[in-house]
Amino acid sequence: LDIVAGMTRRLPGLRRAARSGAGRSPRTAATSAARWGWRYRPRPCLRAIGSERDRDLGEKVDEVAQTPEQEDGDDDLWSKRAHLHVSDDFLPAGLAERLRGSFDERFADPKQGGPERFAWDYWHVPDQYNLLRTPAKAYFSEEDYRELEDALLAYGQDKLGCSRMTPAWLSCYVDGCYQNFHADNPHGPWAFVLSLTRSADRFEGGATTIMKPSVLEYWRSYDSFKGCEFGDVFDTVAPQFNRLTVFDPRIPHGVSRVRGTQDPREGRLVLHGWYADPTPFFDGALDEDTVQGALSECLEKIGEELQQMPPAIGMLSIRIKVLEDGSVESLDWLSDTLVPIPGAPVLALDGASVEPPEDARQLILEVIVENLAEVAFPKADGATEITI
Template sequence: MQVSTEPAVTTEVTPDGDLGPGPDWDPWSDPQVIEELKAQDIPVLEELSAAQHIIVRDGFLPDADARALRGVFDGRFADPRVIRPERFLWDYWHVPDQYTLVRTQAQVYFPEDLYNMLEAALLSYGESQLGCRSISPIWMSYYVDGCVQELHCDNPHGPFAFVLSLTTDWEHREFSGGETMILQPHVLNYWRNYDPRKGLELQHLVTRVPAPFNRLTVFDPRFPHGVRQVHGTRDPRKGRLVLHGWFTEPAPFFDGPLDPADAEAVLAEGLQPLYEALDAVSGLVTGTLIARVTISGADGSVSGVSWLADTLVEVPNHDRAAAEALLEGRVLPRLRALVQNEMRDCLTAITFPTAPAGGDSVLTLPIVFE
């Protein structure tokens, strides 16, 4: 799994050799199956989007805004001998063998104007990039020597977790550790990709995402994740400082001259064929697929569909269903590809209302599989 400063694409590791038809055999990993399907003129759906379980955006806030947030923190810890009420807003959170960190609620800690700026930036990003209309209360936490988050999952909180770093001078920090750790997808499907010829170490099992100043990291919280233990400084100003929470309430979001109420009514009716088509794969795929749909203001047609985020995962039931289909002489479609193609075909068939001035609109549409 790789992490870059562009929206990071992470994909499942594929087997290096022929696994043979066994309980975890995936027919779509077998070139012979693909060739046989093509020879029989059976369509092979291609995936339209690669799985994205980690998205990284550097320089998330305007630099002056990020530094203003950091300045509040530094100012309150500047002189440890000065007693102010703001210094007593922190909770030392320690759950044995799981969490050790110092945290506070950002809304209580920052001046109202700074907090409103932060919340608005996160809400805008969530709506336009993830199709999420809300966020959880924002936590701020600092990590000094001994602080850690062991691996855990945040399934109930929202489809995407976020970490916005206010840690300064990451490359020359006075501590080790502090990276966000996320278990790599292939580990959760370990035996499908098992190779007895290869050993594995930490870097093969988890992705470590550094936390330089003003970096926003968004990830799929269903994956076990944590924070590497910090060793070194005990000075809060020199430790790991992050804002974190979850994007919540996935729902369609329209941007442009289209009237949202009219457009949402058309969208709801237009998506019915998609829901019916995907009912057959219920329970075989889980995750969120987010499309960006460009709508022509001139005639209401869909002029483009692209993908903003994709956390779709085929669940173990898919392996059994695929094996049963093969025994019956059928081939179960590649489910990620099926969902993506059905979603594209359905969206491009919808005609929205025209815009008064003829300007185009953009729809951010999340489809959630639970």
């Protein structure tokens, strides 16, 4: 559910038949993905037995995923808003080493002038961007890039509720390279940075730097008895090898200036891009028409009630577990970047004033949870997981 100005926008594919656990048919998804240059990866059915590599990959993603920190206080019982996720040792070790090795091999002999060394764009926008970059798909072997995308898409589906990603960039930072603060609003609900940096001790800087959400509402949490320093304003994530950093790209962020090495092999090397266009999908025993039919009325009701809720903007991704008897066993929040719109009138259904903004979030989340928990699905031969 993408909640904007107190209203719901139906996500693409919500009314389409879901195949192999996707919110739209593979053909339709592939067509849309091709138009924008994105890749689409249908989730395997829970009843199907995947390949050994797929099972190993899924276990790896589950192993490194971290629980989002709660940013809204203990009173928010429904969901935990989180703008930043960090997962170490993200890729299988062999794949991470092969990707890094491809880069090192091309720069092993600085006197060689093969065409593969001329693939880099020196991106310089005064006072904003200064770095070397190249499309990752054209840089790595087809097999390695496919495995890389599979790992990133598996994480996006399992942890964020996103089934697509934009093409990844490979960027290199040597002395003087940086990204000044900016926001990537048009690209997608989550940005990712996967570090292939081998020698972070060879330079200073190079950290992904993200403004803390509390700074965007500075006066609401202002304390005249408490000082404010760099660590109170920014989160920083060092470019450790094989570390995945995922964050809300609406929040101002950048890369601190690299100082020291001029050798590309000793600089900051990262893969980066965005998760895009979240769409509903499901796995399990229920068929497409059954899932769609049971959810349509519920989502329609949620949409009507949210029009009366306090206005907010952000992404909510929910996974519903349906038991064999058709009852909803649990609701799990995957992504939550929902933020009440500052300055907008905040009223409950009975006309009472709602303050602080966390209470506005609570009203919205209660509407969603209460309606989804009451959906009755037909009986089936097994459980089903539905991601909205």
